[in-house]
Amino acid sequence: MNCEETDVQLSEFLDRTLDGDNLRNVREHLAGCPRCSEELGGLAECRRLVSNLGVVEPPVGLVTRIMAEVREAAHRPSILERLFPPVRLKRPLQAAALVLIGILSVYLYQKEDVSNMPPTPVTPEPVLSVQQGPTDFETNKPPAAPIDNPLQNEAKAVSTEPATAKARSAPAATESKAGKEENRLESRQEKFKSAPIPAQGVTTAQEGPSFPGSLSGRGLGSSVEALRQPGDRPAPFAADRLSLLSEPIPDYELVVRRLPSQRADQAAGPAGSQDSLQKRAGRAASKFGEGPRRAEGFSRGNNSPLEILWFSVPYDKYEQFKQELAAQAVVESEIPVGVKEKDASFIADRPLSIKVTVLPSAER
Amino acid sequence: MLVEGIGDAECVKRVQRGDADSFEVLVRRHQKATFNLVYRLLGNYEEAAEVAQEVFLSAFKSIHQFRGDANFSTWLYRIAFNHASTRRKSLQLAQQRHVPLDGTELIGDGDAFADPEKTAQKREIQHRVQSALNSLPKDDAAIIILRDLQDAPYEEVAQMLEIPVGTVKSRLHRARRALKELLAPQYCLKRRAS
Numbered sequence: 001m002n003c004e005e006t007d008v009q010l011s012e013f014l015d016r017t018l019d020g021d022n023l024r025n026v027r028e029h030l031a032g033c034p035r036c037s038e039e040l041g042g043l044a045e046c047r048r049l050v051s052n053l054g055v056v057e058p059p060v061g062l063v064t065r066i067m068a069e070v071r072e073a074a075h076r077p078s079i080l081e082r083l084f085p086p087v088r089l090k091r092p093l094q095a096a097a098l099v100l101i102g103i104l105s106v107y108l109y110q111k112e113d114v115s116n117m118p119p120t121p122v123t124p125e126p127v128l129s130v131q132q133g134p135t136d137f138e139t140n141k142p143p144a145a146p147i148d149n150p151l152q153n154e155a156k157a158v159s160t161e162p163a164t165a166k167a168r169s170a171p172a173a174t175e176s177k178a179g180k181e182e183n184r185l186e187s188r189q190e191k192f193k194s195a196p197i198p199a200q201g202v203t204t205a206q207e208g209p210s211f212p213g214s215l216s217g218r219g220l221g222s223s224v225e226a227l228r229q230p231g232d233r234p235a236p237f238a239a240d241r242l243s244l245l246s247e248p249i250p251d252y253e254l255v256v257r258r259l260p261s262q263r264a265d266q267a268a269g270p271a272g273s274q275d276s277l278q279k280r281a282g283r284a285a286s287k288f289g290e291g292p293r294r295a296e297g298f299s300r301g302n303n304s305p306l307e308i309l310w311f312s313v314p315y316d317k318y319e320q321f322k323q324e325l326a327a328q329a330v331v332e333s334e335i336p337v338g339v340k341e342k343d344a345s346f347i348a349d350r351p352l353s354i355k356v357t358v359l360p361s362a363e364r
Numbered sequence: 365m366l367v368e369g370i371g372d373a374e375c376v377k378r379v380q381r382g383d384a385d386s387f388e389v390l391v392r393r394h395q396k397a398t399f400n401l402v403y404r405l406l407g408n409y410e411e412a413a414e415v416a417q418e419v420f421l422s423a424f425k426s427i428h429q430f431r432g433d434a435n436f437s438t439w440l441y442r443i444a445f446n447h448a449s450t451r452r453k454s455l456q457l458a459q460q461r462h463v464p465l466d467g468t469e470l471i472g473d474g475d476a477f478a479d480p481e482k483t484a485q486k487r488e489i490q491h492r493v494q495s496a497l498n499s500l501p502k503d504d505a506a507i508i509i510l511r512d513l514q515d516a517p518y519e520e521v522a523q524m525l526e527i528p529v530g531t532v533k534s535r536l537h538r539a540r541r542a543l544k545e546l547l548a549p550q551y552c553l554k555r556r557a558s
Contacts (some may be wrong), residue, residue, distance in 0.1 A: 011537035058399040074384040
């Protein structure tokens, strides 16, 4: 055994943990090697010095301090216990959190569903009927064509009167087609849940059973002529059942002003007219004008009555309708409220909803 | 009421069942060895007292993790070694190590009536040895303290430091040689003087 092999085992030799051949070999080497013997002596001296360090007495009261902290910790909930409450509290908390998450999920889902809907032109509101009564646009033109004349049915002026007896008096065919349209609109309206007031009864123009969707001859004249229709007819819209919230958003909103000559004719109109257009429109506007927009327009008109008419016109006949309307009154403004370029293809599939606000003549 | 006669394992079971008072038996039984281990690793009496307190508190909080695979003392010394190592590092004791030379705690042999000159010489030697221990890496210092000061068997040292027994032997030899080199001037002077 050489010095290196012996050196590795000197600590074990010092600790008396060597046995057998290792112990005998180390002893034999140390007996003949002063260098390794001196190394062993140095290690033994170090060991003796360390062991002579002795045992140091702990400070007095250490046990008392330790146990004070131990007893305090024993009665103090741990961090985990504070973070995770016991089951009797955890279960109700988890249940409440689950319910809250569910409610929040439904709410967010509905909100996102509505926000993701395309900005389609808003539905013509259900309650639309043809304006037939005498208007301030009454001229010497002949009265409107008979109801069964298809040329008169190019456009439908509609009012917001609820489906009452008037709706029952309307032709069945008209109701059937208008009903389909209304059902479609109502279903969309329910889906969007945007209208707080449910759709009301629907009635269509009395002058025609349905809107044929084509123009020929007089074109939209019948609808426009409705502005001049004298005689007894239902109110343009049931103002007492309307509110701004239930007002439909038209595709186009036109503001026209009566011609002075029309006012003169209107003044000399048939005495049998039960309710003049001005009175009806004024009453409707005052009732309808709960919102700031209509109230403002009403005041600017020096208490002049105005009339709001609704029309349903095929998309491709709108320009013709506008021309005929311009022949009867001065078109002061045309606002494409619910129409956008990108929606043109969508709108072409259904009639346009047009709102016409009839202002009194300028001479007033 | 404390029962001093019961073993560590029984005390641990009682503490695990919620009897905090039984822990006091364990504290009284192991406080001296634990404190000395910490003190020799830190070289500072006040720090050692504080760390020893933390060691027992930590042991009490985690006593449910003690499964009885090793002796309670081994498990406790491992906690003490870890706490002392952390404190030694945080306080940067490598630069601030010192030994209170005027304290009585270094004597520890109860020789208050010994020759003052011999007492002073003994304190000087203890100071140098403690300084040498503090200069060693913490693992080497721990293995020397456990083996040469507390006479812990190789197996217990291996369990406490979580290293194989063979590693304990080789590391102990390396640590002793390093300590001998640190104490060589003192040792040579003594030999020359003698």
